[in-house]
Amino acid sequence: MELILIRHGTTQGNLERRFIGLTDIPVLPDGEELAREVSKTLPPVDHVYHSPLIRCVQTARLLWPGVEMTAVEDLQETDFGPFEGKRHEELKDDPLYQKWLATNGFGEIPGVESVETAARRMARGIRWILADAAARGFSRVGVASHGGSLMVLMAAVGAPARPNANDWLCGNCGGWRVEAEAEPLRLTVLEELEGRK
Numbered sequence: 001m002e003l004i005l006i007r008h009g010t011t012q013g014n015l016e017r018r019f020i021g022l023t024d025i026p027v028l029p030d031g032e033e034l035a036r037e038v039s040k041t042l043p044p045v046d047h048v049y050h051s052p053l054i055r056c057v058q059t060a061r062l063l064w065p066g067v068e069m070t071a072v073e074d075l076q077e078t079d080f081g082p083f084e085g086k087r088h089e090e091l092k093d094d095p096l097y098q099k100w101l102a103t104n105g106f107g108e109i110p111g112v113e114s115v116e117t118a119a120r121r122m123a124r125g126i127r128w129i130l131a132d133a134a135a136r137g138f139s140r141v142g143v144a145s146h147g148g149s150l151m152v153l154m155a156a157v158g159a160p161a162r163p164n165a166n167d168w169l170c171g172n173c174g175g176w177r178v179e180a181e182a183e184p185l186r187l188t189v190l191e192e193l194e195g196r197k
Contacts, residue, residue, distance in 0.1 A: 001130055002140040003187065004042060005154075006175040007147045007195060008051075008059040009035040014172060018087050021080040021113075021148070027058045031172060034196055035062035038173040042193075046138035049129045051075040051145050059173065060144040067142070070132070074125025077146035078118045081111030104165070105152075115152050115165070122153035123185050130182045150175060159188045171195030 009031030013020035027035070035058075045067060050060040052071040060069055083091060083100070091097040100107060105115040113121075122145075133141050147169060154176070155165035162168060170176070174195020178187040 001133060001138070001180050002190070003126070003129070003178050003180050004045060004140070004142045004175065004193070005150055005178060005187075006038075006059070006063060006142065006144050006193065007150055007170050007172055008053075008055040008144060009062070010172040010196065011055055013085075016087065018085055019080040019083045021077045021084055022053070023085060024053050025055060027055050031055075032058065032062055034173045035059050038193070038195070039063045039065070042142075043140065043177075045140050045142040047133065047136070048142040048144065049075065049132075050143070051077065051149075053077065053146075056144040056146065060142065063144065063173075064142050072125050072129060074121050074128065075143065075145040075149065076121075078148040078152070079111075079113040081109070081113070083112065115155075118149060119152040119156040122149050123157060126153065126157075126180070126187070127182055127185060130180055147172075154187065157185045157187050159186055 009027040011025050011027055013025055045064055048060045048064050048067050048069045049072050050056045050069055100109045151165055151168045154168040172195050175193045176189050177191040178189055180187050
């Protein structure tokens with residue numbers, strides 16, 4: 001099965017380089033225009049699965065207008081807990097934030113979803129999508145999600161492997177066209193889709 005994994009369009013939080021996880025903020029007009037432009041370059045899909053957060057709903061509708069869509073809770077962005085809405089500059093002296101940075105997100109920080117937990121959640125969501133799409137006879141589907149969630153997913157199951165997780169960070173409306181295998185879950189990149197960083 002082929003998946004087109006796409007990060008949502010540009011938000012104010014992206015421009016301000018804030019940790020925006022579960023805060024439900026919309027795509028900016030510039031992000032909407034970016035999605036319309038990227039839409040022209042994408043192959044058609046049978047169905048679109050998306051994070052329930054508005055920035056992904058808006059992006060999915062613009063990328064694949066008129067295509068039936070399904071919200072998947074597991075596609076949400078990482079829960080940044082006490083770091084939510086803040087910038088690195090605001091947090092750099094916070095001991096909890098320093099501890100989180102020192103572990104590259106793998107540490108157990110109270111209220112913050114770890115990289116491993118986010119990757120497991122995303123993998124569960126992708127497996128559900130693959131099962132649902134197969135049951136409905138789909139051969140190619142779109143998936144609109146978030147930069148952090150897509151990064152940890154691809155770092156865990158993307159192929160060919162990359163040296164570190166940050167190598168999988170894609171720009172807004174960027175991502176990958178992948179061939180997906182369910183068990184064990186493996187997402188083999190067929191094409192890198194340019195976005196705006």
